[in-house]
Amino acid sequence: MSGKLFWFSVAVLLGIxxxxxxxxxxxxxxxDAKMSExxxxxxxxxxxxxxxDKLESVLPDADPSLAHAICVFDLSxxxxxxxxMVPTAYWLISFYxxxxxxxxxxxxxxxxxxxxxxxxxxxxxxxxxxSSPDALEGTDNQITVRSPSIRGLxxxxxxxxxxxxxxxxQADLAASNCVPAS
Amino acid sequence: MFGRVKLAITCLIGIAVxxxxxxxxxxxxFDLVTLSQGPWKTWTSAGLNTMDPYTKAHFLAAGRLVDNRxxxxxxxxxxxxxGSPLDTACSYSIAGRLDWARWWSISVSQNGVIAxxxxxxxxxxxxxxxxxxxxxxxxxxxxxxxxxxNWLAMPSSGDxxxxxxFYDPAPVSRAHPNTxxxxxxxxxxxx
Numbered sequence: 001m002s003g004k005l006f007w008f009s010v011a012v013l014l015g016i017x018x019x020x021x022x023x024x025x026x027x028x029x030x031x032d033a034k035m036s037e038x039x040x041x042x043x044x045x046x047x048x049x050x051x052x053d054k055l056e057s058v059l060p061d062a063d064p065s066l067a068h069a070i071c072v073f074d075l076s077x078x079x080x081x082x083x084x085m086v087p088t089a090y091w092l093i094s095f096y097x098x099x100x101x102x103x104x105x106x107x108x109x110x111x112x113x114x115x116x117x118x119x120x121x122x123x124x125x126x127x128x129x130x131s132s133p134d135a136l137e138g139t140d141n142q143i144t145v146r147s148p149s150i151r152g153l154x155x156x157x158x159x160x161x162x163x164x165x166x167x168x169x170q171a172d173l174a175a176s177n178c179v180p181a182s
Numbered sequence: 183m184f185g186r187v188k189l190a191i192t193c194l195i196g197i198a199v200x201x202x203x204x205x206x207x208x209x210x211x212f213d214l215v216t217l218s219q220g221p222w223k224t225w226t227s228a229g230l231n232t233m234d235p236y237t238k239a240h241f242l243a244a245g246r247l248v249d250n251r252x253x254x255x256x257x258x259x260x261x262x263x264x265g266s267p268l269d270t271a272c273s274y275s276i277a278g279r280l281d282w283a284r285w286w287s288i289s290v291s292q293n294g295v296i297a298x299x300x301x302x303x304x305x306x307x308x309x310x311x312x313x314x315x316x317x318x319x320x321x322x323x324x325x326x327x328x329x330x331x332n333w334l335a336m337p338s339s340g341d342x343x344x345x346x347x348f349y350d351p352a353p354v355s356r357a358h359p360n361t362x363x364x365x366x367x368x369x370x371x372x373x
Contacts, residue, residue, distance in 0.1 A: 012196070014196025030242055100241075100242040
């Protein structure tokens with residue numbers, strides 16, 4: 001093998017390795033960093049409303065038409081409950097695993113109630129293991145959500161119909177909470 | 183000595199090519215993981231259980247959470263309808279019917295950060311605060327200077343892109359996001 005071909009092959013192989021590493025590992029590393037940041041900001045099992053001037057640093061590229069609240073949950077001591085006050089305007093609750101995979105979401109029309117309790121349990125504790133659905137509908141205002149991981153993130157969003165309504169929408173979000181079930 | 187220099191240069195080239203190619207494909211280059219409709223791109227597996235690694239890299243490497251496809255269909259545009267990159271020295275009209283979801287929003291982003299974040303509300307507009315033409319068409323003006331009507335503020339410098347989100351979209355749009363009617367982006371004037 002000539003010298004030039006050798007160095008070219010080394011560059012190509014290194015390029016392929018870096019390409020694959022970037023695609024596979026950078027998102028995970030970034031999400032780990034974000035989860036640590038969320039934990040520092042909001043604590044564990046505690047809902048925090050994100051102020052508009054902090055939105056870009058907390059949730060990059062998040063839609064400023066929405067008010068946001070976050071809760072980092074930890075199921076190591078048992079299930080947690082998200083007690084959500086659901087407004088009549090657009091509202092969305094989303095659950096994410098630490099690797100950024102969303103595993104459950106629900107909007108206000110689908111919820112169709114004003115007060116909703118979402119019990120979050122670890123999927124591995126379910127009797128049916130991984131074949132269990134991500135959410136089991138209970139009563140009208142009680143849902144069990146199966147998390148694929150011990151820790152994760154809940155994001156609540158509500159539409160700000162007009163700038164003057166920001167405080168009210170944030171108060172609606174703050175009326176929800178995220179606490180240990182027991 | 184000469185061998186070490188060659189090794190260093192080779193490593194630099196390999197790392198640069200690997201990083202640039204990964205970011206290019208994840209960013210929608212070659213349309214490997216995206217679908218394009220005019221200037222608008224959507225990441226085809228975003229928000230699905232089958233989300234591919236490049237799409238994950240596009241969103242998560244920037245610290246962005248991906249919304250479930252049932253809830254949100256999202257498009258990004260970095261150029262106007264003629265293919266020219268969006269220029270902060272120019273003004274644009276963004277026109278079309280956007281009524282195929284429960285509601286929509288459009289925001290201006292700079293390198294993954296919503297522009298004018300100290301006045302975040304200026305950098306976005308949603309369906310509820312938009313004035314419509316008689317036929318239901320929305321005409322939005324994108325410019326760094328204030329504009330009458332539906333004004334979407336653009337920063338005065340830097341690269342910008344638009345993010346168009348449809349919330350609670352109709353099932354057909356979730357399944358075939360490239361078939362939906364998207365607004366035309368037309369360059370109006372430049373300074």
